Amino acid sequence: MSMIVNEDIKVVDCTVRDGGLINKWKFSDGMVEAVYSSLLKSGVDYMEIGYRASEKLFDPKEYGVWRFSKEEKIRNVAGRKPDSMKLGVMVDIGRVETEDFLPKEESFVDFVRVATYLKDIAKAVEIANIVGELGYEPFINIMAISTVNEHDLAKGLEQIERDTNVTAVTVVDSYGALYPDDVKYLVELFRRVLKKKRTGFHGHNNQQLGFANTIQALQSGATFCDATVNGIGRGAGNCPMELLLAWLKNPKYNMEPILQVIQDHFVRLGKEEIEWGYIIPYMITGILNEHPRTAIALRDSERKDHYADFYRQLTTPECFK
Amino acid sequence: MSMIVNEDIKVVDCTVRDGGLINKWKFSDGMVEAVYSSLLKSGVDYMEIGYRASEKLFDPKEYGVWRFSKEEKIRNVAGRKPDSMKLGVMVDIGRVETEDFLPKEESFVDFVRVATYLKDIAKAVEIANIVGELGYEPFINIMAISTVNEHDLAKGLEQIERDTNVTAVTVVDSYGALYPDDVKYLVELFRRVLKKKRTGFHGHNNQQLGFANTIQALQSGATFCDATVNGIGRGAGNCPMELLLAWLKNPKYNMEPILQVIQDHFVRLGKEEIEWGYIIPYMITGILNEHPRTAIALRDSERKDHYADFYRQLTTPECFK
Numbered sequence: 001m002s003m004i005v006n007e008d009i010k011v012v013d014c015t016v017r018d019g020g021l022i023n024k025w026k027f028s029d030g031m032v033e034a035v036y037s038s039l040l041k042s043g044v045d046y047m048e049i050g051y052r053a054s055e056k057l058f059d060p061k062e063y064g065v066w067r068f069s070k071e072e073k074i075r076n077v078a079g080r081k082p083d084s085m086k087l088g089v090m091v092d093i094g095r096v097e098t099e100d101f102l103p104k105e106e107s108f109v110d111f112v113r114v115a116t117y118l119k120d121i122a123k124a125v126e127i128a129n130i131v132g133e134l135g136y137e138p139f140i141n142i143m144a145i146s147t148v149n150e151h152d153l154a155k156g157l158e159q160i161e162r163d164t165n166v167t168a169v170t171v172v173d174s175y176g177a178l179y180p181d182d183v184k185y186l187v188e189l190f191r192r193v194l195k196k197k198r199t200g201f202h203g204h205n206n207q208q209l210g211f212a213n214t215i216q217a218l219q220s221g222a223t224f225c226d227a228t229v230n231g232i233g234r235g236a237g238n239c240p241m242e243l244l245l246a247w248l249k250n251p252k253y254n255m256e257p258i259l260q261v262i263q264d265h266f267v268r269l270g271k272e273e274i275e276w277g278y279i280i281p282y283m284i285t286g287i288l289n290e291h292p293r294t295a296i297a298l299r300d301s302e303r304k305d306h307y308a309d310f311y312r313q314l315t316t317p318e319c320f321k
Numbered sequence: 322m323s324m325i326v327n328e329d330i331k332v333v334d335c336t337v338r339d340g341g342l343i344n345k346w347k348f349s350d351g352m353v354e355a356v357y358s359s360l361l362k363s364g365v366d367y368m369e370i371g372y373r374a375s376e377k378l379f380d381p382k383e384y385g386v387w388r389f390s391k392e393e394k395i396r397n398v399a400g401r402k403p404d405s406m407k408l409g410v411m412v413d414i415g416r417v418e419t420e421d422f423l424p425k426e427e428s429f430v431d432f433v434r435v436a437t438y439l440k441d442i443a444k445a446v447e448i449a450n451i452v453g454e455l456g457y458e459p460f461i462n463i464m465a466i467s468t469v470n471e472h473d474l475a476k477g478l479e480q481i482e483r484d485t486n487v488t489a490v491t492v493v494d495s496y497g498a499l500y501p502d503d504v505k506y507l508v509e510l511f512r513r514v515l516k517k518k519r520t521g522f523h524g525h526n527n528q529q530l531g532f533a534n535t536i537q538a539l540q541s542g543a544t545f546c547d548a549t550v551n552g553i554g555r556g557a558g559n560c561p562m563e564l565l566l567a568w569l570k571n572p573k574y575n576m577e578p579i580l581q582v583i584q585d586h587f588v589r590l591g592k593e594e595i596e597w598g599y600i601i602p603y604m605i606t607g608i609l610n611e612h613p614r615t616a617i618a619l620r621d622s623e624r625k626d627h628y629a630d631f632y633r634q635l636t637t638p639e640c641f642k
Contacts, residue, residue, distance in 0.1 A: 179568065180501070180536060205529070207564050208552075212501060212533030219502075230601075231529075242601070243528050246608045247500065260629040262601060267626045278599070280551075280563070280583060287567045305588045308581040 005250045008223045012046040012200070013039050013241060014233075016066050017090050018226075021234035022274045025050060025064035029076070031265045032066070035229060036077050040085050041257035042245060046224075048113060049074060052089035054097045074108045086110035086137070091127060093120045104135025111137040113170070118148045121156040128164045139224075141170040141202060145186060146177040146289050157193040168198035168224045173213065176206025176236055176286035180216040187220040200224030203239045205231055206286025208278050210239040215247060229258055230266040235292040236282035275299065280307040288314055326571045329544045333367040333521070334360050334562060335554075337387050338411050339547075342555035343595045346371060346385035350397070352586045353387070356550060357398050359582035361406050363566060364574040367545075369434060370395060373410035375418045395429045407431035407458070412448060414441045425456025432458040434491070439469045442477040449485045460545075462491040462523060466507060467498040467610050478514040489519035489545045494534065497527025497557055497607035501537040508541040521545030524560045526552055527607025529599050531560040536568065550579055551587040556613040557603035596620065601628040609635055 015035050016027060032049075039047050050066030058067055065073050069089045078087065088111035091100075101107075112131040116124035121142075128138040140160055145153075160169055171186050178186070183201065190199040201217030201224070203210035214225050231240035242262070245253040270276070281295035284307070298310050336356050337348060353370075360368050371387030379388055386394050390410045399408065409432035422428075433452040437445035442463075449459040461481055466474075481490055492507050499507070504522065511520040522538030522545070524531035535546050552561035563583070566574040591597070602616035605628070619631050 180533060181540075207567075208526070208529050208532045208561065211529045212536075215501060231599075240529065240599075242604065243608075246528075256629060256632060259601065259605075259632050263626060263628045263630070267628075278552075278561075280580065283563065284580075287564075305584060307584045307588075308577060309584070311577060311580050 005248070006218070006223070007250070009218060009248065009250070010045040010224050011241075011244065011248070011253070012048060012224055012226045013044050013228065014048040014090070014202075014226050014238070015039075015228040015241070017048045017050050018228055018234065018238055019232035019276075020050065020064065020066050022232075022276060023064070024062065025066035027064060027066065031269070033077050034261050034265050038229070038257040038261035040082055041254065042241075043253040044085060044241070044245075046086045046088060046111060048088050048090055048111075049077070050089055051095075052091050052100055052112070053095045054100055056097075057095050071102060071107055071109070078108055081108050088112060088137075090115055090141070091131075093117075093123045093127065096127070098130055101131060101134050101136070107136075109136060111139060111167075113139040113141050115141045115143055115172075117143055118145075118152055118156050121159055125159060125163050128160075128166050132165050138164065138166045139168050139170065139200070140164070140166050141172050141200070143172045144174045144291075145171050146173060146175055146182070150189065154189065154193055157190060161194050161197060166197055168200045169194055170200030170202050170224060170226065171217065171222070172202040173204055175289055175291060176204035176209070176282065177289040178203075178213055179207075179209065180213055183213045183216045184220045187217050187222050191221045198223045200226065202226040204233065204286070205236040205238060205278060206282045206292070210237070211243045211247075214239040214244060230262045230270070232266065232269070232276055235276065235295060236278055236286065237276040281310055284311050284314060290314070326569070327539070327544070328571070330539060330569065330571070331366040331545050332562075332565065332569070332574070333369060333545055333547045334365050334549065335369040335411070335523075335547050335559070336360075336549040336562070338369045338371050339549055339555065339559055340553035340597075341371060341385065341387050343553070343597060344385070345383065346387035348385060348387065352590070354398050355582050355586050359550070359578040361403055362575065362578035363562075365406060365562070365566075367407045367409060367432060369409050369411055369432075370398070371410055372416075373412050373421055373433070374416045375421055377418075378416050392423060392428055392430070399429055402429050409433060409458075411436055411462070412452075414438075414444045414448065417448070419451055422452060422455050422457070428457075430457060432460060432488075434460040434462050436462045436464055436493075438464055439466075439473055439477050442480055446480060446484050449481075449487050453486050459485065459487045460489050460491065460521070461485070461487050462493050462521070464493045465495040465612075466492050467494060467496055467503070471510065475510065475514055478511060482515050482518060487518055489521045490515055491521030491523050491545060491547065492538065492543070493523040494525050496610055496612060497525035497530070497603065498610040499524075499534055500528075500530065501534055504534045504537045505541045508538050508543050512542045519544050521547065523547035525554065525607070526557040526559060526599060527603045527613070531558070532564045532568075535560045535565060551583045551591070553587065553590070553597050556597065556616060557599055557607065558597040602631055605632050605635060611635070
């Protein structure tokens with residue numbers, strides 16, 4: 001029930017960023033401030049507070065402020081730039097413009113994570129280099145990793161290794177399809193190719209493996225790990241921060257402020273407003289290695305609990321439907 | 322996302338037996354019949370339908386029928402003795418009498434699992450031998466395994482190895498405190514001592530590791546694994562059957578009937594009647610390696626969602642309370 005503390009391991013929170021995928025980032029200011037201050041107290045290393053995106057591409061009337069994560073909003077939450085926790089944003093390929101970023105010295109933002117599919121690696125490299133030149137610490141997250149072939153993956157990683165200065169490249173199990181064995185295999189592949197970069201892991205909980213796969217990734221050589229408070233996140237959600245901090249056993253982390261913000265904000269969120277966690281339709285898309293969009297649509301319909309019917313629908317060849 | 326099929330692995334369902342710990346086994350006949358027939362269709366190897374206990378020791382007015390699992394009740398559910406699935410009951414030390422068992426040839430019961438704490442191993446051996454002599458297939462489950470020292474454990478296992486004919490001895494993580502590493506260590510210890518017996522694993526989901534720990538146990542040499550439909554079970558619940566069958570990849574198993582019974586019965590159970598799953602107070606007792614009774618009491622009180630307060634209460638030395 002213990003492990004040797006590994007001081008190299010860094011914890012990245014993406015509570016607001018990933019949780020916002022459920023409600024279009026329409027969290028109250030009070031909730032985001034409470035998450036921020038609980039993370040600061042708990043000793044988490046990196047907080048990815050939202051997506052950075054151009055208002056030309058998303059309608060601010062439809063999306064909450066953390067779809068854009070403007071500088072002034074981050075300043076309002078943080079008050080002053082924290083010493084012990086780095087603040088950052090995620091950007092999607094094609095949904096951000098260079099002008100969306102200030103020079104680093106004028107910003108509270110420390111790091112930028114570029115989320116990409118493997119096919120778009122060249123674009124991700126370009127953006128990572130642009131934000132790197134602006135002074136931000138760049139990362140690349142490779143999404144939907146359970147759907148790529150390893151030959152292509154190795155080539156993509158070689159390109160990142162050669163052409164960028166990213167701190168880490170993150171294995172993202174977008175569909176919650178990976179088993180611990182798969183995570184070990186992928187992280188070891190990343191470690192072999194990425195000699196000058198670190199490896200991260202971002203799990204999803206479709207099969208109740210978000211936390212277990214994160215443990216496996218860290219035991220296989222990853223040193224960055226993503227988590228969210230109470231596991232909040234689209235669909236089945238993510239690796240829960242409270243479990244991860246308790247497992248890490250590093251005295252610099254403290255789980256108690258995370259429990260406090262769950263008590264104060266997440267109980268209500270989960271009961272009244274939004275849904276996440278182990279729910280059968282997300283389990284089904286996970287085992288089928290599919291995007292959760294069909295499960296999200298099911299949960300939004302009157303047939304939300306028709307699990308067996310949903311499984312038959314997804315697994316019956318079209319011609320028999 | 323695949324594994325080599327291991328034909329030696331046997332799946333043990335304990336949906337009604339473990340789930341009944343939440344509601345004193347007061348399930349409707351329709352629910353138990355639906356679970357039985359879905360398990361039969363899904364290819365599960367063993368169904369532990371309830372506890373067998375003496376009515377002298379438990380008041381039948383207070384407890385449902387699966388606290389006793391009388392022969393006629395089992396016959397009512399099964400209709401006829403199934404060919405492809407073994408039926409069994411669990412007994413607790415000191416809560417059962419020899420007269421509670423018919424000779425095997427007059428019974429639908431195939432197997433009996435003796436649940437014991439390590440300190441009571443000598444009594445468990447005695448009961449396992451009595452039911453074995455009556456013709457039943459005996460098992461021993463060692464509960465609260467996260468609290469024992471290994472020196473005592475090895476001696477207990479040696480006694481079982483030497484003095485019984487049990488099919489398997491099961492590692493029971495009653496408190497949901499084990500991490501995959503611990504499971505590997507314990508299963509390997511069991512395998513070293515138990516040369517003529519098989520090893521089983523029964524997980525709890527306090528830290529969202531019920532399924533992951535079951536995978537780990539099977540990959541470390543266990544060949545019996547416990548699960549429950551939708552993970553139902555006291556507190557945080559157990560390894561979910563639907564996840565386990567999907568992972569096993571053995572074509573003899575079919576997950577679809579499990580999804581059907583979840584759709585037909587468990588959605589309502591979870592919404593209206595009883596509670597189980599990843600809930601913070603059970604996570605807290607799990608990481609503290611404690612019995613969930615304090616968490617159960619909290620969930621039954623008005624302070625049910627005061628998670629941080631509960632954590633402080635359990636971790637503050639008495640003198641500071």
